[in-house]
Amino acid sequence: MKRRSNGEGSIFHDKKRNHYVVRLTYEDSLGIKKRKHIYGSTAAEAKHKAKEWKKANLSKDNKLTKNPLVSEWIDEWLETYVKNAVRPATYKIYKVCLAPIRQAFTKHRLDQLEPTQLQNYFNKQLTHGGRNHTGLSPFTVRNQRRYFANCIDTALKLGLTNKNPVRLTKSPKQTKAEIQPLSQYEAQILLNQAQQELEEAKTIKNSHKIMVSADLYIGIYIALETGMRLGEIMALRWSDIVIDSYITVQRSKSEVKEQNITSPKTGIGRKIQISQRLLSALKEHKRIQNAYKKELEDLYENDYRIIGGLLGKGFHARHYSSRLFKQLLQRAGIDRRIRFHDLRHTHATLLLLSGVNPKIVQERLGHSSINVTLDIYSHVALADQAVAINALDKLNL
Missing domain, CATH: 1.10.443.10 (Intergrase catalytic core)
Structure with missing residues (x-):
């Protein structure tokens, strides 16, 4: 049986969800060992995705490279720096708020983000960012911006990027919601x-x-x-x-x-x-x-x-x-x-x-x-x- 090379990762079949999972182990910029799970409907697909992810995000010595993809870094940040630091319900809010950003900039790397580009994105969220292209509330867009700014701040501290363009955008004007108590x-x-x-x-x-x-x-x-x-x-x-x-x-x-x-x-x-x-x-x-x-x-x-x-x-x-x-x-x-x-x-x-x-x-x-x-x-x-x-x-x- 052919042995896996170092850093290739292990693969197994998840019978419950009927998909294959490649589990990779790598080091982040601080030298902390992390795990990444990559999924595919077949073993070959899962291995191919894992290979592509390593090529895009890891160096030859299996370490997280600088300037990762926005989508990959959001996933990493949520799992490593947020999940165990907030309540489960709050973590769910973080994920929901960052999901559309992750999708909109999925092919961008951190250093490709620009303030004007991001400002236009947040402005559009106010007009048709919700379901059926209805606008999101200023409160929701403010949270999107705040969570994403914190996400990039962490990448900046870790040396994964050298700027945080989210901080150069403007948060939408907030209108205080009126409470509705019963008489x-x-x-x-x-x-x-x-x-x-x-x-x-x-x-x-x-x-x-x-x-x-x-x-x-x-x-x-x-x-x-x-x-x-x-x-x-x-x-x-x-x-x-x-x-x-x-x-x-x-x-x-x-x-x-x-x-x-x-x-x-x-x-x-x-x-x-x-x-x-x-x-x-x-x-x-x-x-x-x-x-x-x-x-x-x-x-x-x-x-x-x-x-x-x-x-x-x-x-x-x-x-x-x-x-x-x-x-x-x-x-x-x-x-x-x-x-x-x-x-x-x-x-x-x-x-x-x-x-x-x-x-x-x-x-x-x-x-x-x-x-x-x-x-x-x-x-x-x-x-x-x-x-x-x-x-x-x-x-x-």
Whole structure:
């Protein structure tokens, strides 16, 4: 049997995906050993692609050469410098934002990128960079530019290129998106509708309908009273309720495959005090869930989640928020565009309008700093100023 030459790489057949994979080992510019996987429908195709990649990107001693292809460097940067440094959901955003850039400049090398060329690209993204050639938002294009600039910065530090033309482009002008909190009246109407549907499900004694209605009701209740993110609510377990008065937020549910449970967004857990009314609702929810689990027996996967869904595995976030929640909004007669995340905004807005110290609101929401809270909810400052003027009027200055 003929031996492979040094650096040729190993090849194997992936039966699950029915393709051949060549695995190459090489060194980057810092002398760190890396691996590259190259795929083909046949062994010959995979070997040919591997040979072409080595010719374009590696020197004779199997080291990464300067000035790699833009597409190859984006892949390398994402896998080596980003993947293990950010949350799985954030990594997914990086990949999505850089995918069109990777495609647009796939045949370019790093030193072939020019500022004017890149500026024209970002400008076109604003007009027809999205699906069906609709324009992307300034926020999305700003992120594309920012991630790509960081990507080239790393190449510059590693000596793979001698310039970063992305830094010479202009980021699109940002317009601050308005948040859409519910009014106190709308919040009560929504919660009442969810509770009413739960009671109706109990009346017809449909166990599946009861469980889904209960999960929807308690999720909305928790969001409105605590300001927790949907992923954090989906990851809640019964052990997270402490001394019958606090919920501890220790994890978040991610929709990224094989990364189901992660730490909260800021990486730091927090404690949120809850009311006795929410505690009573949670106890009733647990009673409903226990009865449902008893009925399903071994079919229910007991992960001790507060929102367990029909089989104990919980819900996919999109199904819960874009289907169950939005349909409930319609039945409640709330016909404007409201996301589940707006319940978090509703919680914060109602607290601030009631005169609660912004520092307390920041702690409940889990923001990294009070500046984040004040920036997001700057609209509430108008109400605060009105209170200040009323106080000044009473002083008769």
